[in-house]
Amino acid sequence: MNKLKRSYIREILDATNEETISFAGGLPNEKLFPLTQLKKATNKVLKSADALQYSKSIGDESLRKKIAKIYNEKFDFPTNENEILITTGSQQSFDMISKTFIHKELFVQKPTYIGALGAFKILNKSLNDFSDVQSLKTKISTDDTLYLMSDFSNPTSISMSQKERLIFASLLKQSDSYLIEDGAYSLLSFNGKIKKPISSLYEKSFHLGSFSKIVAPGLRVGWIRTSKENIEKLLIAKESLDLHTSTLNQMIINQYLEDNDLFEHIKLIRKDYKSKMQYMASCMKKYLPSFKFEKSKGGMFIYGKFEVDSLELAKKALEKNVAFVPSCVFDVNEEKSTYARFNFTNSSKSQIKAGIKTIAKILNKE
Amino acid sequence: MNKLKRSYIREILDATNEETISFAGGLPNEKLFPLTQLKKATNKVLKSADALQYSKSIGDESLRKKIAKIYNEKFDFPTNENEILITTGSQQSFDMISKTFIHKELFVQKPTYIGALGAFKILNKSLNDFSDVQSLKTKISTDDTLYLMSDFSNPTSISMSQKERLIFASLLKQSDSYLIEDGAYSLLSFNGKIKKPISSLYEKSFHLGSFSKIVAPGLRVGWIRTSKENIEKLLIAKESLDLHTSTLNQMIINQYLEDNDLFEHIKLIRKDYKSKMQYMASCMKKYLPSFKFEKSKGGMFIYGKFEVDSLELAKKALEKNVAFVPSCVFDVNEEKSTYARFNFTNSSKSQIKAGIKTIAKILNKE
Numbered sequence: 026m027n028k029l030k031r032s033y034i035r036e037i038l039d040a041t042n043e044e045t046i047s048f049a050g051g052l053p054n055e056k057l058f059p060l061t062q063l064k065k066a067t068n069k070v071l072k073s074a075d076a077l078q079y080s081k082s083i084g085d086e087s088l089r090k091k092i093a094k095i096y097n098e099k100f101d102f103p104t105n106e107n108e109i110l111i112t113t114g115s116q117q118s119f120d121m122i123s124k125t126f127i128h129k130e131l132f133v134q135k136p137t138y139i140g141a142l143g144a145f146k147i148l149n150k151s152l153n154d155f156s157d158v159q160s161l162k163t164k165i166s167t168d169d170t171l172y173l174m175s176d177f178s179n180p181t182s183i184s185m186s187q188k189e190r191l192i193f194a195s196l197l198k199q200s201d202s203y204l205i206e207d208g209a210y211s212l213l214s215f216n217g218k219i220k221k222p223i224s225s226l227y228e229k230s231f232h233l234g235s236f237s238k239i240v241a242p243g244l245r246v247g248w249i250r251t252s253k254e255n256i257e258k259l260l261i262a263k264e265s266l267d268l269h270t271s272t273l274n275q276m277i278i279n280q281y282l283e284d285n286d287l288f289e290h291i292k293l294i295r296k297d298y299k300s301k302m303q304y305m306a307s308c309m310k311k312y313l314p315s316f317k318f319e320k321s322k323g324g325m326f327i328y329g330k331f332e333v334d335s336l337e338l339a340k341k342a343l344e345k346n347v348a349f350v351p352s353c354v355f356d357v358n359e360e361k362s363t364y365a366r367f368n369f370t371n372s373s374k375s376q377i378k379a380g381i382k383t384i385a386k387i388l389n390k391e
Numbered sequence: 392m393n394k395l396k397r398s399y400i401r402e403i404l405d406a407t408n409e410e411t412i413s414f415a416g417g418l419p420n421e422k423l424f425p426l427t428q429l430k431k432a433t434n435k436v437l438k439s440a441d442a443l444q445y446s447k448s449i450g451d452e453s454l455r456k457k458i459a460k461i462y463n464e465k466f467d468f469p470t471n472e473n474e475i476l477i478t479t480g481s482q483q484s485f486d487m488i489s490k491t492f493i494h495k496e497l498f499v500q501k502p503t504y505i506g507a508l509g510a511f512k513i514l515n516k517s518l519n520d521f522s523d524v525q526s527l528k529t530k531i532s533t534d535d536t537l538y539l540m541s542d543f544s545n546p547t548s549i550s551m552s553q554k555e556r557l558i559f560a561s562l563l564k565q566s567d568s569y570l571i572e573d574g575a576y577s578l579l580s581f582n583g584k585i586k587k588p589i590s591s592l593y594e595k596s597f598h599l600g601s602f603s604k605i606v607a608p609g610l611r612v613g614w615i616r617t618s619k620e621n622i623e624k625l626l627i628a629k630e631s632l633d634l635h636t637s638t639l640n641q642m643i644i645n646q647y648l649e650d651n652d653l654f655e656h657i658k659l660i661r662k663d664y665k666s667k668m669q670y671m672a673s674c675m676k677k678y679l680p681s682f683k684f685e686k687s688k689g690g691m692f693i694y695g696k697f698e699v700d701s702l703e704l705a706k707k708a709l710e711k712n713v714a715f716v717p718s719c720v721f722d723v724n725e726e727k728s729t730y731a732r733f734n735f736t737n738s739s740k741s742q743i744k745a746g747i748k749t750i751a752k753i754l755n756k757e
Contacts, residue, residue, distance in 0.1 A: 077607035241443035243638030272609030
């Protein structure tokens with residue numbers, strides 16, 4: 026596979042039509058978007074032309090204060106607004122950090138988020154993957170970078186224990202490397218518990234967050250939490266990318282957070298996603314007994330292992346209008362794999378059942 | 392000056408307070424934003440959750456069709472929607488084209504737009520400037536890149552004649568290099584006439600456009616017009632940067648264009664800007680007789696020459712709460728200069744008079 030070929034997931038998104046049952050992308054359930062509340066917020070902020078003017082590269086101050094509050098109150102991670110930089114989604118954060126701080130080796134989990142891989146590859150970063158922390162220990166050194174997701178990792182849905190976080194923090198201290206900790210799913214644990222990020226234990230770190238999974242992705246608003254000094258450096262990259270994130274969209278989210286309880290909204294998402302995950306898991310157990318997986322405890326995906334090559338199976342499934350993602354695309358070297366990722370958040374229960382049954386039929390014919 | 396130090400203009404923007412009279416940034420007059428119409432458009436598109444969901448990387452199809460129509464009808468440049476890629480403002484276009492196509496020498500006008508310089512520098516492109524087309528001719532060769540603004544260039548406000556466009560087109564054909572033609576101000580000519588872009592005469596080209604100056608910059612929506620094949624390649628960079636431009640903002644602009652006559656709106660902008668330019672020019676002639684300049688025929692700036700170092704003067708002016716931009720920041724090598732750029736679109740006439748008088752006072756004390 027061409028390393029710079031258009032990302033497989035985006036290709037699937039582009040290829041799907043109204044008849045496709047898609048377990049592929051990472052699309053949130055749009056029925057849960059707080060549409061009415063966002064419309065109200067938008068009408069409020071559009072009373073002033075300021076919402077349509079250029080604005081500061083670091084981002085809206087009120088919004089940065091509200092994000093800092095989430096760190097203080099929910100992540101138990103002392104933070105002020107000068108430690109928050111608004112980005113045009115986490116995807117942009119990868120590019121900015123990459124340009125500014127990644128000048129040596131970069132280590133990623135095997136498998137890891139394809140969007141991060143894409144951003145690192147296009148900037149020609151020297152990519153290495155690791156399967157376990159022990160093997161990483163012997164390789165990583167000063168000013169190298171470690172990229173990981175500690176909560177409900179994409180694609181594996183695995184969340185690190187407190188003990189594992191301490192091990193990573195100690196390894197980082199020892200090696201004096203940078204940490205990019207991607208918290209895209211950190212607030213989506215099904216039991217509502219939020220774990221302390223590794224970044225809170227290690228200063229040379231960037232914690233990435235996004236409103237895409239907890240409010241709405243179409244607004245393209247995310248953030249980086251790091252030291253004030255690092256933000257000063259990142260601003261050069263931010264300005265060169267898009268001057269600043271959409272003023273309107275920042276103000277809409279700020280107003281939405283002002284007028285609503287975000288965590289009450291997140292409760293609804295968690296409940297819906299847990300129920301979808303459980304339904305998908307039960308369909309898989311019933312119709313796909315050869316697919317081995319653990320039930321997810323949060324996030325948006327079920328990850329597991331077929332007995333056959335998952336890329337071949339995914340291609341056949343797409344012909345039958347069912348999309349899922351074979352794990353090879355999440356690997357630095359894109360090796361053959363039997364693993365696959367299923368998104369459960371953007372399909373109805375009847376679609377989940379029908380889609381899983383279609384895959385079962387394909388497997389049973391082989 | 393540090394080549395990667397935070398852009399001087401953005402620094403000024405960040406440093407200005409409510410008392411600053413700013414001729415510095417490139418802020419459009421926010422009183423002219425079509426606030427009511429955009430609010431109506433927003434309420435229409437927010438009837439559906441689709442406006443808040445992830446969307447295709449290439450951009451909204453209806454919007455791309457409308458932009459293609461502008462090329463066909465206004466620029467006399469045959470274009471279809473497959474030749475339009477939506478970006479998060481022109482600033483992002485520089486990054487995407489840079490990553491994908493600029494692998495050899497890059498040539499820019501002297502002076503040129505600082506935002507483009509920033510985007511090229513952070514990707515370590517090999518930058519060269521040129522003052523006249525003859526000197527360029529001997530230097531540029533196959534797969535090099537030429538970046539320029541043919542209409543109301545930032546900072547000089549110069550617009551190329553038809554003859555000059557033909558000369559550049561012929562030079563490009565001869566050298567087989569890439570053209571990035573930045574059309575940020577192309578629709579803002581004071582006499583309403585729109586010239587054919589050089590890109591329409593040369594295939595290996597990227598014509599950049601933006602809604603920032605003709606609708607509103609806070610939405611961060613721009614585009615690249617190039618061949619379908621080039622767009623396929625650019626999509627890899629687009630995905631790695633922010634997946635796609637804000638779905639909501641694309642749909643707002645699309646709906647706005649659907650329900651309103653953009654070119655009637657642009658007429659209002661042109662009229663206001665022309666009157667502001669003429670007022671600033673008359674103040675300069677009266678209070679700053681030593682400042683030599685030509686009246687602008689479009690765009691947002693007056694560019695001219697002091698008898699003293701313009702960086703020193705700009706620093707003194709900023710202390711007195713008046714901001715303008717010394718031309719050194721628009722140079723690849725940031726040499727000393729007596730030239731300066733004044734924005735006239737975002738100040739009232741009384742501010743223009745007061746600001747120019749403040750600069751006159753500083754000069755008269757010297």
